[in-house]
Amino acid sequence: MTGPTTLDLGPQTRIVARLAAAVSDERLADPTPCPEYAVRHLLGHLLHLSVAFRDAARKNLGATTDTAPDSAVPDLGPGWREALPAVLGELAEAWRDPAAWTGTTRAGGVDLPGAVGGAVAADELVIHAWDLARATGQVYEPDPAALRATYDFLRAAADESGRGGVFGPVLPVPADASLLDRAVALSGRDPGWTPKP
Secondary structure (H helix, E strand, C coil), rough: CCCCCCCCCHHHHHHHHHHHHHHCHCCCCCCCCCCCCCCHHHHHHHHHHHHHHHHHHHHCHHHHHHCCCCCCCCCCCHHHHHHHHHHHHHHHHHHHHHHHHEEEEECEEEEHHHHHHHHHHHHHHHHHHHHHHHHHHHCCCCCCCHHHHHHHHHHHHHHHHCCCCCCCCCCCCCCCCEEEEEEHHHHCCCCCCCCCC
């Protein structure tokens, strides 16, 4: 599996930041397409993964890059509204360095080529932004370049034997489904998911 040579994650991180900023405190306990996560846990996951992939880009390996994403249910602490957009900006800046896309790095306790790390970062930002938008009733249009990288990454993952537990089973979509719906389905999510009333 390969990733893009380089990709500016800035447009997608700004979209994530805008979606997060629009979430009211009253919605933090609402359900999301991730069954084990409420909105607050999804936002906590976005915060933690942004730190991890920022550090992965910088090759600053340690506790933030060694922790498996399913080691604990993430949550939000005080100051998250300031911390999340700040670290999203740092993530985008770190991946603008061409060196981030070369050699090897680590994220979630897994060693991987830098280019694959960048593709995984794009995937996390695109798919979890969809999760957040769906959970909170927001309109979502991902950055086209990040969406294409995400689709290509997930398509390659779907073609691999032993897909593993990171993604759910690929779900079917109509032939005329949008690229976003196809990517969401490849991640194991139902593109038609809405919160139950």
